[in-house]
Amino acid sequence: MALSDSDILSTVKLAGPMTTASLSETLGITRQGARRRLAQLADAGLLLEEREKRGVGRPSALWSLTASGHARFPDGHADLTGALIEEVKALFGNDAVERLIAQRERTQATRYRAALDGSTGLESRLATLAALRTKEGYMAAVERQDDGSFLLTESHCPIYAAAQACQGFCRSELSLFKSLLSAGASIERCRHLLSGGQRCAYRVTPLQR
Secondary structure, three states: OOOOHHHHHHHHHHHOOEEHHHHHHHHOOOHHHHHHHHHHHHHOOOEEEEEEOOOOOOOEEEEEEOHHHHHOOOOOOHHHHHHHHHHHHHHHOHHHHHHHHHHHHHHHHHHHHHHHOOOOOHHHHHHHHHHHHHHOOOOEEEEEOOOOOEEEEEOOOOOHHHHHHOOHHHHHHHHHHHHHHOOOEEEEEEEOHHHOOOOEEEEEEEOOO
């Protein structure tokens, strides 16, 4: 079956910046075929090629999504969401938006805690949390790092338009994660989509007992 543009864009979005070789291996196509498809998507303004020095030799080409590439993934009535938030601000002030965000956080916390109740251990809780977030459209994943910490990544943001209109949503999500995991770990945001990152990522470090 021929690979669609969406297959390639989804792979890059999930994995983050990729080399031609890694994309070729992941998708099971030749490097020449991968290079051709990547170049076509770059010409269409959906991918960006950057050079990164990795050891000796020529810099490696890294492919990542442009803003237009990210826009290929629906944000759920993004324009309407952003407009409504701006209207709430204009009519009722920023405090009203903050109250809405706080209520959303409380609702999420109740639902997430119920789902996490049967998970024991930090890694299990993170896996459950990632599964919940993925169902909500965040394309979340958890990876154990060499130093024993974990990296929780979210390759898509279904509330991106809302977060652009009010970054309180991003602050609230970090606060939510901290409240869910604070008993066994510290957590910090190390990459941020709104700050120019290819994805949002959170480093979760187990607390020493």
